[in-house]
Amino acid sequence: MASGRHDGREGEWARHWQYPGVPGLDLLRARYVRHSFTRHSHEGYVLGAVRRGVEDVVMPEGTIRARPGTVVMINPEVPHSAHAGVPEGWSYATLYPSAALVASIAREETTLRGTVGFAETIVEDEDTAQLVRAVHRAAEEGNALAADSLLRVAVARLLRRHGRPMPRREPLAAGARTAALARELLQQRMAEPPSLEQLAAELATSPFALLRAFKAAYGMPPHTWLTNARVRTARRLLESGTAPAAAAVTVGFTDQPHLNRHFTRIVGVPPGAYQRERARTYKTGQAPGA
Structure with missing residues (x-):
């Protein structure tokens, strides 16, 4: 294989x-x-x-x-x-x-x-x-x-x-609305995200209230969610042909080793191996050899 x-x-x-x-x-x-x-x-x-x-x-x-x-x-x-x-x-x-x-x-x-x-x-x-x-x-x-x-x-x-x-989505309570707004801001400012205190201030809440609301809505704190979102975006960049080092900077990781560490712990393989498989599959139209 x-x-x-x-x-x-x-x-x-x-x-x-x-x-x-x-x-x-x-x-x-x-x-x-x-x-x-x-x-x-x-x-x-x-x-x-x-x-x-x-x-x-x-x-x-x-x-x-x-x-x-x-x-x-x-x-x-x-x-x-x-x-x-x-x-x-x-x-x-x-x-x-x-x-x-x-x-x-x-x-x-x-x-x-x-x-x-x-x-x-x-x-x-x-x-x-x-x-x-x-x-x-x-x-x-x-x-x-x-x-x-x-x-x-x-x-x-x-x-x-x-x-x-799956249950129908009910109208968001105040805490869930705040969490959703925080998620949108983090997605938009992925490369240079605000601190928890800055994010809470922008949303007119306190850091601990935001932390609790975000974890209740998404099952993880904002910094963990952000890492996951960065890796998702990096995957799409790698699939489009962006080099791993450039993808790392684009999504806000400090360098390629930083991307490598988080990418591997979420996807299961390093970004270079992930990109090679995608390139081989899409360019040849053939399944790589098992």
């Missing part, structure tokens, strides 16, 4: 890529031992199947232990982190289908309407775990028909068994 990262750390490796045969899908296959994912969230969904070892996934409601035979399902924008649950680490296959892709499958294959999500975070489901891994194998073999078919079967099955309509 081509490796997006291979640093010799007790056999750790990872590959994060896109397969053009299945638009709207990112794939990560990896073995991690000492690597840990810092608190972050995704714009789309996460569907993970551990093959060996144990992954501890820290969710807002507590830590879940992902073992072989389980499927982890994380809804968009839900903050989480992860690390090895046993000394030997874990190896797994993860699918990151976009919100639009999951919505289209839900409309076609289920009775769920509106914005859909998963009611459980982890389920015992060996058959679907095998399907998740099979999507990876098909993509790595360049079999678009199989990869697309297996993905749709896996997502439809999980939605029928564990899906639910």
